[in-house]
Amino acid sequence: MAVAASARSGPGVVLLRRLGLPLVVGAALIVLWDVVVRVFAIPAFVIPTPLSVWQALVKDRAMLLDNAVPTIVESLGGFLLGNVVAIAAAIAFVHSRTLERALYPVAVAVRTLPIVAIAPILVLMLGNGYAPKIAIAALITFFPTLVNMVEGLEAADAQAMELMHVLSASRTETFRYVRWPSSLPYLFSAMRIASTSSVLGALVAEWIGTNKGLGYLIVLTTYDFRTALLYAAMAVTSAVALAFFFLVSVLEWLLVRWER
């Protein structure tokens, strides 16, 4: 019945219902924040008021935007690179058991290394430019996509696979017609995770060896006790991650039509 109901009300109504509630909750949290800061007389360098964060956002918008650009480039680049490599690896794994047995444990092992420890190593290896940041963002997105994609490619319906055999379909056709489409919902659920974690990866990478980017700005403002600007930088970071998440969701909505 829920399906029928949402089908009858227009997309605008659905959007309002899906966005309205979180917006109300968000507004309530901001009010609570303001009340707590005032009632307990918390100093501005510990927790700034919502208003001062907003003022920082407006006043320093050019500087914030300037620092957002490299972070966006790094996380987007890392997101794309990590996903492409993960999808390619998953396809190779599904077609070669030997390859999967040899490389999958290595992928898991790499995953267990803490990103904060790898970041300086990659900066040493790749220099101060975009390269190490993209590599770290890619590394962080790689694993969820690999795991989900392998699962998705293997989740193809057994009867559909038998049908492809009866139809004498080639391996390429079986892949194109059955395996790939049935993996798409899995791919998108991985990419939704990766969309926000790639921003996190870029941020962590910027803590070391750089003088621009939102990650750099966050570290700098923390040391300088410019807390309002720190919060503003966090808000911009969050907005970037949300925008990525939204983009992936729109892409999923366009490509995985049969699931809605």
Added chain:
Amino acid sequence: MTFPAADGPVAALDGVSLDVARSEFVALIGPSGCGKSTLLRLVTDVLQPTGGVIEVRGGPPRRARLAREFGFVFQHPGLLAWRSALDNVALPLEVGGWGRHHTPPHRPEALLELVGLSGFERAYPRQLSGGMQQRVSIARALVTGPPILLMDEPFGALDEITRDHLNGELLRIWAATGTTIIFVTHSIPEAVYLANRVCVFSSRPGRVLEEFVIDLPARDPSVKDTPAFVRHTAAVRRALAHAQAG
């Protein structure tokens, strides 16, 4: 036909001899695990026999598979969720290279009409009921005009009303196309109602225990109340009880 298993090979089928004539409708019935589905998978070249000979229209199953001489209907429709009903029916024309060398005898739209699904061309499988999905899969099996139709408990997962309805539809399709049908089922009335001949299998190893030629005067629902129908189902039931016991 034997399968390797942890504690030595399991003989799934042994000493099965079965000839199916052109345009015949043969039902295979037997206890679970008697190898009926294995037999179908040998005919379709999904499995290879460990011994014995299988000929499909005078050649090995592999040739018949490549030439698309059979259509297969599974117990579950196995439709591709991302393709519309019409695109699912058209799938056999797109893959396996068949469409490049043959002109399809039927348009996919015509087959959807044959199975009573005109107007559902654009529907995705999840928007269709189980019975409708199974009808799409029958249309898909028929789209290349195969001389043989293999059906593995195609209506086993459906409710009885839908099943009765689809039995009627299948008889109509059989009459319209003259296709040879091999039909695996667990239902005695379904086997007797549909088939010219019912083969009762025993299990472990699976073999044909008894065959019954069904000579019903007319194939419509009213035939199920005639003495002849009751006599046939009783005979098959006795043979099955025997198969279970033995």
